[in-house]
Amino acid sequence: MAIVTPALLKSLFTGYHTFFQKGLGMARPQYNKIATVIQSSTASNTYGWLGQWPGFREWVGDRVIKNMESHGYQILNKAFESTVGVKRTHIEDDNLGIYAPMMEEMGRATAVFPDELVFPLLKSGFHSECYDGQYFFDTDHPVNRQMDGQGEDISVSNVLIDANYTGDAWYLLDTSRALKPLIYQERKKPQFIRMTQEEDEAVFMRGEYRYGVDLRCNVGFGFWQMAYGVKAPLTLDNLWTVYSHMRGFKADGGRPLGIKPKMLVVPTALEKQATQLLERELFVEGSDPVSNELKGKFELVVPDYL
Template sequence: MQITQGVLRALGQGFQAAFLQGIESVKPQWPLVAMEVQSTAKIENYGWMRDLPGMREWVGDRVIHNLEATNYQLINKNWEHTIGVDRNDIEDDQLGLYRNRFAMQGEVAAQHGDTLVWSSLLLGNSTIGLDGQYFFDTDHVGYDAAGVEAVYSNYAAGAAAPWFLMDLSRTYMKPLVMQKRQDVKFVNLDRETDDNVFLKRQFMYGADARYNVGFGFHQLAYMGKTALDVAAYAAARVAIGTQRKPDGSSMNVMPTHLLVGPSNEAAARQLIRLENIGGTTNPWYNSVELVIVPALG
């Protein structure tokens, strides 16, 4: 095949089409647990509300819920994936496999958000969140029914595979944050005068993006590293569901999803999907939606 600018343009369009098909073939899981925040700068600073937003009876002056100053910052990171197409392969018309590679590249790009979210979640018991403590911790600041400060724990330490109980019922408030500065786009260096062609005989096609993942509301998530059994599950539900605001009223948080990896799948299915356990009615039957996430181990 004779290499002309028209041929290169057509190849680039075909590779991009395959890339987009790869992206469209993936349904990422991260929107379930992370709220998307559009970023306009290199670094975004996050303020933390002491409790989840809620209405109150208007008696006297308004109570202003200002965002508190925090040191929690999320820096956008650059991401890329590049494929080189050898000039000889174009001249010899050996391009069939490249289209599959670009479709795979699209899949990789579409799955990357999941990779970041699940890896961040697994490190939540050792990563600082919006309140200046580990996102999953045993001594967050909470409140009792009288509005007095009390210790709140959303973490059960242990040596077992992790599992996560979450309230994912809210559209704009989630346990994690997906901060996007620039979504994935397809770019190329495919002119014969480009250095990569002159020096390496390669036309370059790639994906790049700018984004990062961080933590949102710890009140909506609980991490267990103990064995996933009836007692541990019940304790996690109580911890999440009994949270209160500074005025002593309920936060109205109730778990909706149990997220586990393959190693906890059997235990989770017995706990959530069986109507009876040991001949006794299971009170937790279908109490939450079960989500199996391979990355959670």
């Protein structure tokens, strides 16, 4: 029987941390493909710059300083944790092998946790507000006709809905810029910690040592102009329709935004269909084969947590 000593507990923590790091390396998270990572230093961040697209004008006279619109879009940081309890009797009986896979899995789960927050946010975009007070995917985002904001607003849509469609939603995104459609706000990076002192309550009362991870973060919406939500069949025609609409998006004053959709995001249920649309050389229309003009045009992302 092993004698539980501070040295043994320290060695145990080192070993578990190694398995945790191994688990981190097993994962291939995808959240940073569609979300800008913003470092946070307070309890929340307010994104007053959302709604203001940088642009140029001819420099005649003094510079025109554009005040960032204070939409008041705020992302509050949240705390998250994952914990594993290790019984003292298992340490005494050298029965520790059962915990190694758990620590490894904790590392893998930590690495993909941002995916679990970011990708479901796309789905919630049909009923959650973004910086302009409209749903992220909506039919009536306000865009002003004049650069000074004094003109008449027009309504712009970034959603396509077929009332007869009962399948899963899919999304077309412009991920080619420094700013991406979504925001992953990171306040505190994941930290692997332990609770193994003899005077700790869990150790004293239940003979249980605890190992866990905690972090602080949250997610939110960026520019709606960089994303299009679709509840309609995934077809070449619908892809072209959405792509063309996004290419025509304009900023206040009618300045073209130059949106270039690069990424098609689909749930696993649409993976086969999306793969065929983007990779096949030919399709058959009637009895004649026609070339697939969208072959290779978009990067396909099929997240696990959409």
